[in-house]
Amino acid sequence: MSIAWHEIRDHLMNSSSTLSFQHNFDAIRRSNVPLWRFGDPAALLDALHVGGRAPDDKNRLLVALVGVAQSGGETSDCALTLMLLALWPGLDAVRRRSIWRRIGTGDEVASEILARASEAIRCLDLQRVNWIAATILRNIERDLIRTRQREDRHQSLRSEADPDEIPTDGEVQSADDSPELLHGDLVRIVGSDADLVIRVAIDGFSQAEVASEMGLTEAATRKRYQRATRRLRDVLQEFR
Template identity: 65%
Template sequence: MSIAWHEIRDHLMHSSSNLHFQRSFDAVRHEQAALAPFRDPAALLDGLHRTTGDPARKNLILSALVGAAQGDGPASDCALTLLLLALWPGLDAIRRRSLWRRLGTADEVASDVLARTTEAVRGLDLGRVNWIAATVLRNVERDMIRVRQRDQAREHLASGADLDEVADSGDSGIGATGYARLNEAVRKLLGDDALLVIRVAIEGFSQAEVAVELGLTEAAARKRYQRAMRRLHDALQEIP
């Protein structure tokens, strides 16, 4: 059964207002000093969604919620629900952009956004993150785009199409064996530039990210990528 995006939020809001949730929230408050000033979930969300206020303090609150969400039991579920509601405006923006990019149906996109956000929160390394909301939202959207790019690139490389003309429809792959063969073929054709092309065109990393991995400047990575793509395009054109 399809559930509308706004109905998911309504369900989360409703669940956050019952007595059982309040008890879990009280337990989280006692463990996390940053949450102590808020008597109930509604007050907490109001404080986080208010346009005014100290961004650093809001970030401290989000960090406390992430810490609680990475625990176990009802308190963990309570903290995760509050994080989803706190990040909802950003998640809604990701959902709308994902639909515009045709990353899936409305139900698929909604499910993917929530699942990836939950995964991002559970696995977030608080010791390495400065701004919680920006990091989680950026990672969720980046990963959704990468998966789409990877699937499309696999399909179009396997069919001999131009990677720069990947269509916005379809969702397919060529399997693990086909992907291994594809990697080998690209490496034979492009040599030292193969890893750069595979990382960007197939695995969905940005040229800047791969530049860091390969010890290149972003400008050098961009030039090498463009050169390699021209070579790949020319090679594909020669295939009868």
């Protein structure tokens, strides 16, 4: 619920005001030129939240914090907390939109967002990302939507099962077998493109993302996906 969500923020704010947190913050700013001019965490957060500072300047501050959060040293948790607080307005907007989309309950969405945000900060590739806040927030919201879409698709597949294919007594199959059965059916129809179809049509990844994952060009992936879906449509037409 929203109360619990705001309580989480209050907890983070309270932890950022402790003496030990200030000591860690001092260590961070002494070793990072973009942060040295901020005497305490509140001053840094004000600079990140209040308008008037250039986007490039704010982004440099976030880059410095992410670098420390990924360092694994004593100051990494301090930097992670500061990053979560810096992103909080954006995270709150993602939370509200996710609840509106009925992705989950308030508690479920809050838990997912915090977990994904922490993981994104720890794992962000600073060599490939230009805009820290926008990338993290966009990826979190995209992944939440895709997770819900995958769940909806799997639920739809289960609800549309052919009654003749429902196992009889003594043939009960585990729900965990469903992905393997689907994969096997697709392999029989589209061959080696089965994984590509599942990643795009079921798991919700874009063709560009699957191309990168499979080591293919986007053009080749697009052609193979189109060929596979045409084959699937042809097979389905045979049963009509």
